[in-house]
Amino acid sequence: MFQAQVYSGDKVKDFELLLKQLKALSEGETDPIAIMANASALLNQFLPDINWVGFYLWKDDELVLGPFQGLPACIRIPFGKGVCGTAIKERKTKRVADVNQFPGHIACDSAxxxxxxxxxxxxxxxxGVLDIDSPSTNRFDKTDEVYIEKFAKIVEGFLS
Structure with a gap:
């Protein structure tokens, strides 16, 4: 059973608690949309200074909008285009300090x-991909990247 917890302000300790919360929320669930919907909601309430968090799913050789929290977003992203399409093409995490400096960035939300x-x-x-946007430059650091990757691995485990 999921129980809301109070975060301590210690980034690593709080991320560890977040991972436990994700596992508790997803345990026993088999529906991928439900899992991703709760995962995006959990990240949205946990991460300060973000304006969009969600999933794009790989369908017919492109990324298609999945469960998310935030303003309406681009529905389809081609392979290799923008940050999301590049992450899929390279099969590795992309952490971008300033999206305006990223070649071919797709501005779904100008903020x-x-x-x-x-x-x-x-x-x-x-x-697919787990995508998180912020209205601030340099919002995500290495600790964020490491724990968001761990979060994504847990999600993958529930989706497989």
């Missing part, structure tokens, strides 16, 4: 200034 995108790979197949 977004920085972004972190983690590809979801299940059984060596592209599943």
């Amino acid at each position: 977004s200034r920085s972004e972190v995108v983690v590809p979801l790979i299940i059984n060596n197949e592209i599943y």
Whole structure:
């Protein structure tokens, strides 16, 4: 059973608690949309200074909008385009301090200034991405990247 917890202000300790909360929320659930919807809601309430968090799913050789929290977003992102499409093409996390400096950035929300995108790979197949945007430049640091990757791995485990 999921129980809301109070965060301590210690970034690493709080991220560890977040991972436990994700596991508690997802335990026993098999519906991928429900899992991703709760995961995006959990990140949205946990992460300060973000304006969009959600999933894009790999369908017919492009990323298609999935469960998210935030303003309406681009519905489709081509392979290799923007931060999300590049993360899929390279199959690695992209942490971008200033999206305006990223070649080919797709501005779904003009307020977004920085972004972190983690590809979801299940059984060596592209599943989609976890995408988080912030209205501040340099919002995401290495600790954020490491724990958001851990978060994404847990999500992958529930989706496989």
